[in-house]
């Protein structure tokens with residue numbers, strides 16, 4: 218049986234439980250969902266369109282059992298994104314027989330239309346196919362990787378990617394993207410950190426919701442929109458040892474307070490679909506996890522779309538050791554709540570027999586099919602099954618490129634800037650560009666870049682610099698490769714650096730060194746790149762290092778040698794221009810780290826919202842929590858990022874010093890925190906004002922601080938602004954380990970910290986009574 222399948226859902230709306238105010242059950246999302254209270258149940262299912270419901274019922278009444286299971290089957294065109302061969306032949310045959318619901322990895326308006334014709338014109342019930350694709354950070358126009366977008370702390374950056382991607386992909390026949398990735402992760406060894414928004418549930422929730430809204434717009438049936446898919450449900454970002462697909466063992470409260478809020482935000486934003494994850498969650502694989510899929514996603518969140526399994530994830534229940542065979546896998550996955558099976562075919566093969574044997578109920582089968590059909594109606598497939606081939610977009614537009622450039626520049630984080638090394642002067646006489654990624658036009662696209670990466674080279678950093686400083690003499694020397702131990706070309710790089718007024722060293726990871734199945738145990742710069750930085754820095758020429766990577770790297774060493782470090786991630790098609798925009802000060806960097814940068818992989822996991830030990834670090838006391846060989850602190854904390862100007866954050870004020878816990882829990886009372894931010898430097902720039910909360914004493918140990926608000930503001934020199942944040946039930950409460958999702962707002966003292974990183978020291982407090 219599927220783990221905790223026996224736990225029944227119910228909602229508790231008591232006024233209080235002991236000293237705590239027991240608000241109810243369910244996961245508090247970070248979006249503005251209505252608070253649960255004694256009077257308002259937590260589940261708010263979106264209203265269903267009666268006409269769609271009528272048509273779904275009419276189709277269900279006509280469908281054979283085989284046709285029903287057919288709708289629950291997705292096959293892949295080519296095996297682009299997983300193991301095995303493509304299923305092209307099966308796609309065509311099954312579509313014509315009405316035995317296929319969806320196809321992934323097919324692109325191009327004509328190709329999609331050709332296959333669609335088989336389903337619409339030849340199958341008995343003419344149910345259109347849903348074409349899905351991994352449109353993760355751009356389609357033709359590659360935007361910066363999602364982790365980079367996380368650094369922007371700017372929902373508009375995320376939305377600009379989603380809107381552009383949707384327009385391009387939809388024009389080529391795609392209806393559905395397997396994005397956004399809503400997995401919070403504190404594990405930079407895991408390659409898929411590149412695909413998420415970092416380590417923080419609040420930030421990830423905000424950006425996930427923005428991305429869903431960007432892809433789907435107000436109506437994902439519009440011809441320039443895509444249905445979105447929040448993935449991977451759930452806990453995938455917590456793989457043991459950082460190895461992809463590995464076990465995730467998360468307590469119920471970590472699940473609810475850390476992993477689930479971005480998914481809740483996606484559901485509240487109307488996400489069409491959710492994808493199950495490859496990992497186990499507390500001993501039960503996510504594809505067979507009725508607790509997470511049914512109890513939480515369906516019952517608590519009121520999710521009305523469908524759940525797709527991940528690539529062969531249903532079949533993999535056998536390898537996990539929870540299913541004896543394919544039939545068992547189908548029974549468990551469908552029973553738990555996976556509606557559509559991706560690539561493996563256990564539903565189609567065994568479904569009919571399982572149904573006849575009473576191992577799958579007809580209600581559950583019809584529910585799964587209805588969920589899929591509903592999304593197809595909402596996606597407008599019955600109204601317009603074919604893409605307009607004449608309107609197909611085949612190359613990035615100037616507007617799309619410009620949006621990608623803006624997004625990339627807003628996503629960069631200035632980690633270090635000694636002696637005002639940056640910005641560089643565009644009037645510099647001579648510059649050296651050094652490093653294996655200096656002239657690269659491929660790796661900048663990053664992991665999971667879509668078809669645009671193969672068709673349209675990215676602007677290299679070298680090219681960007683040359684265009685930004687047309688009067689400078691720019692010498693390029695690669696120095697070494699990204700990988701390997703060959704230092705034979707160091708001399709050339711050192712000579713170029715010596716001869717220049719300033720040197721830009723472009724180092725980092727290749728695109729394939731992050732992403733799926735791309736875990737690294739050593740997350741320092743690959744190969745001899747760190748040595749290259751050291752040798753170049755030893756010349757004495759001012760050195761700015763540009764790091765292109767898909768994960769937080771260990772930059773210890775370089776952090777002392779380089780005068781400046783710009784974390785540019787994998788910045789996408791306009792990457793070189795965006796890097797140059799920042800290097801020369803056309804754009805003042807305002808990005809902040811969405812994940813902690815450790816000093817050593819030996820510190821992992823390392824994240825700012827940790828719990829205190831009973832023996833917090835004390836340099837005078839041996840028996841406290843620390844390492845013997847390195848500090849316990851990060852190299853760069855979450856939220857860190859410098860600017861070419863300076864800001865002060867001051868005057869933190871709270872609207873109340875005392876509030877009734879009961880009123881907060883009921884969703885009525887809130888406390889408003891306001892703080893002033895001022896640009897005290899000489900140039901215009903952006904600051905991300907960050908607000909953190911600490912619940913000092915709680916019945917379950919709380920993080921030393923956690924992000925509860927942020928706002929990216931643009932200020933001219935001397936300009937100041939007051940920024941406000943409202944804290945209510947969601948921000949002040951927490952989950953316990955109760956499997957029914959108990960959520961408490963407890964009386965006691967709270968501290969608020971405001972500033973421009975997770976180290977913020979400006980403090981105020983209030984009490985809940």
Ligand code: BGC
Nearest residue numbers: 298299351395448527528733
């Ligand atoms: C990945 C998913 C992806 C799917 C389809 C899987 O291997 O885990 O994120 O959407 O393939 O390409």
